Amino acid sequence: MCLAIPAKVIFVDDDDMATVALEGIKKPVSTALLDEVAVGDYVLVHVGYALHKLSEEEADRTLKLMAEAGVLAEELEEMVASETAGGKS
Amino acid sequence: MKYIREFRDGKLARKLAKAITQESDPDRRYHLMEFCGGHTHAIFRYGVQDLVPDNVEYIHGPGCPVCVLPVRRLDDAVELALDHGVVLCTYGDMMRVPGTKQKSLIKAKAEGADIRMIYSTQDALKIARENPDREVVFFAIGFETTTPPTAVAILQAEAEGLKNFSVFCNHVLTPPAIAHIVDAPVQPGEDPVRIDGFLGPSHVSSVIGWAPYEPAARDFRKPVVIAGFEPLDVMQSTLMLVRQINDGRHEVENQYTRVVTREGNRKAQRLVDQVLELRNTFEWRGLGPVPESALRIRDAFEEFDAEKRFAVSAKKSREVKSCECPAILRGVKKPTECKLFGTVCTPDNPMGACMVSSEGACAAYWTYGRKRETALAIKGAAA
Amino acid sequence: MTKADVQTRFRMGAVDMTHGGGGRATADLIDDLFHRHLKNPILDQGHDAAVFDVPPGRLVTSTDAHVISPLFFPGGDIGSLAVHGTLNDVAMAGAKPVSLTASFILEEGFPLADLERIVMSMAQAAREAGVPVVSGDTKVVEKGKGDGVFITTTGIGVLPDGVSISPTSAKPGQAVLISGSIGDHGVAILSKRENLEFETEIQSDSAALHELVGRMINAVPGISVLRDPTRGGLATALNEIAHASKVGVVLREDDIPVNPDVEAACEILGLDPLYVANEGKLICICDVADADTLLDIMQNHLEGQQSAKIGEIVEDSDHMVVMQTSFGGGRVVDWLSGEQLPRIC
Numbered sequence A: 001m002c003l004a005i006p007a008k009v010i011f012v013d014d015d016d017m018a019t020v021a022l023e024g025i026k027k028p029v030s031t032a033l034l035d036e037v038a039v040g041d042y043v044l045v046h047v048g049y050a051l052h053k054l055s056e057e058e059a060d061r062t063l064k065l066m067a068e069a070g071v072l073a074e075e076l077e078e079m080v081a082s083e084t085a086g087g088k089s
Numbered sequence B: 001m002k003y004i005r006e007f008r009d010g011k012l013a014r015k016l017a018k019a020i021t022q023e024s025d026p027d028r029r030y031h032l033m034e035f036c037g038g039h040t041h042a043i044f045r046y047g048v049q050d051l052v053p054d055n056v057e058y059i060h061g062p063g064c065p066v067c068v069l070p071v072r073r074l075d076d077a078v079e080l081a082l083d084h085g086v087v088l089c090t091y092g093d094m095m096r097v098p099g100t101k102q103k104s105l106i107k108a109k110a111e112g113a114d115i116r117m118i119y120s121t122q123d124a125l126k127i128a129r130e131n132p133d134r135e136v137v138f139f140a141i142g143f144e145t146t147t148p149p150t151a152v153a154i155l156q157a158e159a160e161g162l163k164n165f166s167v168f169c170n171h172v173l174t175p176p177a178i179a180h181i182v183d184a185p186v187q188p189g190e191d192p193v194r195i196d197g198f199l200g201p202s203h204v205s206s207v208i209g210w211a212p213y214e215p216a217a218r219d220f221r222k223p224v225v226i227a228g229f230e231p232l233d234v235m236q237s238t239l240m241l242v243r244q245i246n247d248g249r250h251e252v253e254n255q256y257t258r259v260v261t262r263e264g265n266r267k268a269q270r271l272v273d274q275v276l277e278l279r280n281t282f283e284w285r286g287l288g289p290v291p292e293s294a295l296r297i298r299d300a301f302e303e304f305d306a307e308k309r310f311a312v313s314a315k316k317s318r319e320v321k322s323c324e325c326p327a328i329l330r331g332v333k334k335p336t337e338c339k340l341f342g343t344v345c346t347p348d349n350p351m352g353a354c355m356v357s358s359e360g361a362c363a364a365y366w367t368y369g370r371k372r373e374t375a376l377a378i379k380g381a382a383a
Numbered sequence C: 001m002t003k004a005d006v007q008t009r010f011r012m013g014a015v016d017m018t019h020g021g022g023g024r025a026t027a028d029l030i031d032d033l034f035h036r037h038l039k040n041p042i043l044d045q046g047h048d049a050a051v052f053d054v055p056p057g058r059l060v061t062s063t064d065a066h067v068i069s070p071l072f073f074p075g076g077d078i079g080s081l082a083v084h085g086t087l088n089d090v091a092m093a094g095a096k097p098v099s100l101t102a103s104f105i106l107e108e109g110f111p112l113a114d115l116e117r118i119v120m121s122m123a124q125a126a127r128e129a130g131v132p133v134v135s136g137d138t139k140v141v142e143k144g145k146g147d148g149v150f151i152t153t154t155g156i157g158v159l160p161d162g163v164s165i166s167p168t169s170a171k172p173g174q175a176v177l178i179s180g181s182i183g184d185h186g187v188a189i190l191s192k193r194e195n196l197e198f199e200t201e202i203q204s205d206s207a208a209l210h211e212l213v214g215r216m217i218n219a220v221p222g223i224s225v226l227r228d229p230t231r232g233g234l235a236t237a238l239n240e241i242a243h244a245s246k247v248g249v250v251l252r253e254d255d256i257p258v259n260p261d262v263e264a265a266c267e268i269l270g271l272d273p274l275y276v277a278n279e280g281k282l283i284c285i286c287d288v289a290d291a292d293t294l295l296d297i298m299q300n301h302l303e304g305q306q307s308a309k310i311g312e313i314v315e316d317s318d319h320m321v322v323m324q325t326s327f328g329g330g331r332v333v334d335w336l337s338g339e340q341l342p343r344i345c
Helices: A056-086 B010-023 B037-045 B071-083 B105-110 B121-130 B147-160 B174-183 B203-208 B211-220 B231-247 B266-275 B299-304 B325-329 B361-369 B372-382 C003-012 C024-038 C078-091 C112-129 C184-190 C210-219 C233-245 C260-269 C288-299
Strands: A005-013 A017-022 A025-030 A042-046 A049-053 B030-036 B056-063 B087-091 B114-118 B136-142 B165-171 B197-200 B224-226 B252-254 B276-278 B281-284 B288-291 B295-297 C058-066 C096-107 C133-141 C149-159 C175-178 C225-227 C248-252 C283-286 C308-314 C321-324 C330-332
Touching: A005 A025, A005 C260, A017 A042, A017 C260, A025 A042, A025 A049, A025 C260, A042 B203, A049 B147, A049 B203, A056 B010, A056 B231, B010 B231, B030 B037, B030 B174, B030 B231, B037 B056, B037 B231, B037 B361, B056 B174, B056 B325, B071 B087, B071 B105, B071 B165, B087 B121, B105 B114, B114 B121, B121 B136, B121 B147, B121 B165, B136 B147, B147 B165, B147 B266, B147 B276, B147 B299, B165 B295, B165 B299, B174 B203, B174 B211, B174 B288, B197 B211, B197 B231, B203 B211, B203 B266, B211 B224, B211 B252, B224 B231, B266 B276, B295 B299, B325 B361, C024 C112, C024 C133, C058 C078, C078 C096, C078 C112, C078 C149, C078 C210, C096 C112, C096 C210, C112 C133, C112 C149, C175 C288, C184 C260, C210 C288, C225 C233, C233 C248, C233 C283, C233 C321, C283 C288, C288 C308
Parallel strands: B030 B056, B030 B197, B087 B114, B087 B136, B136 B165, B197 B224, B224 B252, C096 C133, C248 C321
Antiparallel strands: A005 A017, A005 A042, A017 A025, A042 A049, B276 B295, B281 B288, C058 C149, C096 C149, C175 C283, C175 C308, C225 C283, C248 C308, C321 C330
């Protein structure tokens, strides 16, 4: 539900509108729901409106957390595998 | 596509899958309701179910505003278009939903109704401006994500002095629906739905924040994780839910931190509050009447309220007998348990909303879920 | 009437009911507009029916009506699309197109300048393809009874002996090839549709593929299936083939070429590129042993530079198309009912 995508603001005009870009696609969106928007911001776009800014910092942090969970999982898997292979000590 | 592609990375997916498998207790089952159709879509489109262990099961919830729109409201929209001669502007999702006697907007269009598919309320305003001698009605549907754009459109129409624009408002609210599902009395002949935790709506929460889910988590003692819609978000949220369930916690946690905050978008909330107010009750297709779960236009803006502008007839609206959408929407039955699924009811000939909407459980099962054995076999071959 | 007068008339005028009347106005329209641009020796014979030689082989014919809206889009228009579409239909049977016919249904009030643009585009497409339009017809309907212009084209081709290409011929174990990126045409059209406007550089991929097909068949006469994935996209075409051949298809998402802008446009609108129309691409199903040879030919051709092997044919009593996603899980790629509509949900 609520198909919304993050897109980069490339142009802000003074009529509560901005232009966002996703790859080479440019689309006008309304910024009436945001307090202020600057070129270079990433915003979440739904039905032609910018709903919220996307925090790049949090996005990177989330990916990092995912990667960490993954690393831990792999280490655990290796541990279990080596224990099984080497017999119980 | 920055901030989209990274969250679809297959390598990270396999690692997260390992983490979920390791942390889930093999002696118990985890029933996780993904409330939003967007999660249903992600799970099926990316085959997330194949990557999580067998004891983690996703139950598809009613988070599809198309699916839960009561039949009568759709019939009313069809009537506005056909009998009142308005230009009816609608999002694409509603075009093929069958109303009473299978009458949909697309069929009404074939009968001569002026129905226009739009992408944004801005388009509806444009149509109203360009057709000053026609009544233009915007068929508003959607959860809290889609509501602020409607509020903005009404405010803009007022500021511009548009005299031919109105909204047929069917916006519904998520937290009351979640509470209603958990608290729903068991219907005769049904088993109670077993839900251990919720994957909470992400884009709804970008508007309302995650605070509104705290009562449900606390009162019903079920963990809620606000989950982004990309498949890696779904998997990380699944891991977080598994952990909470193992620990016996029932908190609201936010996985979608890149967009969702505790308070949400205050400006959007203010604008919605300015234009719309709570209805006492609203009937949800499948859930029946849910108190304080929907919005209507305030009296101050009544000239933009299609329900006041047009006298829509009272009608006897009917679901198709044997259609199990009500039970499916509540997570009590699977699409495959509906007698009509795959025989009479197919995407080509949908009997109920669950099959029409691309996010409906039945449509998802049909489009993506059949032949999971074949899909699993590919996974086996590729490993 | 001088040549300048004719030009002025076209720049300013519109189709009216006399143009369909069969009298002087019709004749003038045909001469000054259609014949002038579509000129070729067979058409110039001036009969209603065209008489021409065909090389030896079995005859193949295909017909198509074109009702596209908008009429003009990035990368083409209804005229060039009509030519490419029918040439490709003939080519997908393995045949070499020899001639085309074109019939026009014009709506009263349709600007003659636009009609001329369309006919010129059609003429150019036919010239570049080396296939003449040898017969045609024009009718006019009252205002409100047509969408500007509808065009029906029929193609005639010749199938050399030893070539037997059919959607029923796919066999388990064979390779599935695509000649390039998917979804370009559909997105180019959507970018011009009212209420869905977005700015993009994407052009329709509308192109004639018969020359490429000719080379492919020369090298591998035993190709089993050729199909251009038009309406309904790659997914629909593969489902049709799976059902016709009573087999299953397994695709690998990683290997399917998609233009990043097409992907982005589909994200925004909630569309799946697998179901978006193409007008200049072909699917080829062949023995695995021949795949590299064919890919080499395709990749070295203007119309096949992004060609790739995207999957295999398998045994499957349910005749389903499934895909291994880039994410890792499997999914079914089903028939769609009706056109894919942009969604908010």
